[in-house]
Amino acid sequence: MSGRCRSTVWMGMVHNIVAYETAGSLLGLGMSVWQALATVVVANVILILAMWVNSVAGAKYGIPFPVLVRASFGHQAAQIPVLIRAFVAIFWFAVQSWAGSKAVGAVLGLLIPGWAALGDVHVLGMGLNDALAYAVFWVLHAYVISHGMERVKFFELWAGPLVIVLGLGLVTWALVAAHGVGPLFAEPSKLTNGQFWHVFFLSVTGLIGVWATLVLNIPDFTRFARSQKDQVVGQAIGLPGTAIVFAVMSIIITSGTIVVFGRPIWDPVELLKQFHNPVILILGSFSLLVATLSVNVAANVVSPAYDLINLFPKKLNFVKAGMLSIVIALFFAPWLWFDNANTIFAILGAIGGTLGPVAGIMIGDFYFVRRRNYDMAAFYSRNGPYSYSNGWNFRALVAMGIGTILSLIGLFVPALSGLYAYSWFLGVGAGLIVYVFLMRPRESVVALSQASSEVD
Template sequence: MEPKNFSPSLSNTDLLPVKPEERNWKAFNFASIWMGCIHNIPTYATVGGLIAIGMSPWQVLAVILVASLILYAALSLNGHAGAKYAIPFPVFIRSSYGVLGANIPALLRGFVAIMWFGIQAFAGSTALNILLLNVWDGWGTLGGDWNLLGLHLPGLLSFLLFWGLNVLVLHHGMESIKKFEVWAGPLVYVVFGGMVWWAIDIAGGLGPIYAQASKFQSFNELFWVFVASVTGIIGIWATLILNIPDFTRFAKSQKEQIKGQFWGLPGTFILFAFASITVTSGSQVAFGEPIWDVVEILKYFNHPFIIAVSVITLCMASVSVNVAANIVSPAYDLANLFPKWITFKRGGYIAAFLSLLTVPWKMMEQSTSIFAFLGTIGGALGPVAGVMFADYFIIRKRTLEVEDLYKLNGKYTYYKGYNYRAFVATAIGAFVSLIGQFVPSLKYLYDISWFVGVLFAFVTYVALMRLHPPAEMAMNESKKSLIQKSV
């Protein structure tokens, strides 16, 4: 459906509902996206980090299972509108935040995606750097002691080269992303399968690996660590939970996106977690300490061919998740902000350029810094998800007036294009979820920031929409009341 009389300032070709003939993504396409997104270096580091903080392998598997089930539910629910109305995230969110107000949460989500783009690009570049060290003897000494904020010239060149590979995939658009994910995701199993074999061999079998005890012996000791770990895992995908409509809008049917995300989550995540846990715990058995950085594991392989295949596959995995999770969203978000001048591709190029201005190698220095970043992300984006859930399922009851999403004078205009209720709910959710970062006695709220943010924003938004409904909704309720009285 093509909206009539829509405002040019709210639409361009990339923001309009997808045409029926272009809605051809099937369950396998969605499953392959998750296969590509999950199997990446930062996710490995996060799962490995759970071993590093003292959890047992079985406890980590339980964390991943719980987190993946919650993720599946959140993604399927938020992806419903995309599959039903074929609209992207920045258009969908106009129903709750207003046609102009939607730019603010969309840009927040885009900013986080750009940060993650830099992290994923650097993570992939570290693997590429190892490959270059193995094929060029002088690569490691290139540039001498010169460095840029702690990153020496070989690392910087690897980063820029890998960044360029991401931009190359983006250049060919959404259809190429779908095709790339189909074969890129499954290939990663080969490398991680080899690493699992290696870990089992050096540890003397699976028995010693999974027999390792947790340092958290009592339920009280484990409970908050467990919940915080689940929150950290969800924090990785807090961004994709919001913009999953950018992908489900291409779904052939609602059933295809729900099935595809189930195949991709939690099954794929559990397999990946098993590989990550086995390798990290295996290194702990063999070397006395866990190696949570998968790139460090590669240094223990002496065969150049094995290193080359592993690096290439890891690079493909990083490109896969980077383009899907961290470029698609800011590309649409920037196009939504300036639809007259910025298309999907131009938005992607701008986002990729901005990622160069980040310092992702600082974020990857320690596993604890990753968890701190994830907690902040969850606290900031959780409330946005809470508002979206509340608006679509409780207030709108899964019914949207698509044409009004593209109008400056429609039902989603609210007051001058902004719905203050959504912003108040978001602010309250973010405040409560992040206050523990500054008030030690409330740290437990920060440890579960995503859940707290979703809950408080959800309840506050519904309450405000009921207590002070927008003018049009109030008029509709009055009309319904008069009709009921006349009957």
């Protein structure tokens, strides 16, 4: 794949409605623009460091996540983290579909008289107009899946840049409407010092949660790298750079809505409606729709579809698995919670907390247990060192269970609610430490102390 193709695919992955709304909603939590920008930068720095650490094995051995995870979990138990990753991808499909359906609804609202009145009729917790728009967008995904990936491949090369053009247009509007940069950055924080730090860590964890799946399956990408240097440089340019730029644009635009409308509008479709211009609304909505369709099928259908095929190879092919994935996605019901900034980050924290222990176990296995050396043949052998007990490494499952409990305990125990802001970090740390100690009880302390000395 050429450098141009790689960069545009990354743009298509990063530049989508959910990424825009997640960054913009930081202002909805009461942050100032400067606080929101700092939160985005910190989250992306932590994210890229975690990806670098977990990407080395993929580049070194040229094998993807579902195979690498066998070393720590065993051939059979490895299906559990793979299945968790699949369901998280399906969850993101549901969220992206709901966000994209708003663009569909905006266009239909221009074409169909009385469309807004349908919102007075409620179906499954949403207005009938929203339900119809969601159904239309869902059927569009089903059509693409049923005809294979060739239908959207050409979208991936220009969907991201198209959204950037739209974003730059909205940034220009914000600067003009606010009469310069000053007013956009002058809005004070609505959080006290104590409140800010709690919201800051919760938001950092939530922003990491958006890409927590990629921390796990980054070997799926780096296994094609020609060298470790290439994969490190490629990630540094591809993800944090584009993600930070896009988040900055979102925050500036959302700040502009505060100046102009007196309230933060982090929903880009809702913002487009405020211009009361059919041309702007149709072109903008089309850009968002294409970008969402591109990232949703490529990132959130292909992966779980192949994971499901791996589980049921005799019963499923790509089309059947893809259709099953998007049917399951309906049960996540994002229309019930996605429009609330606090709920967004609470759920993102849960995702990070669930995936964090698996990342910690993989990192602990590669660096501390295996000392960066895997037995390639053992990945494909039922009787090798990664077979454990009939394919099950129960120590990895215990570590994952303890890590998950610690990462999510603040969500269920009110007295420990403050811990929930650190869910991903607790999950990674607990998964790594418990796994290393269970796997190498005599040498784990030495391994961890040596690693600490090297870092110092």
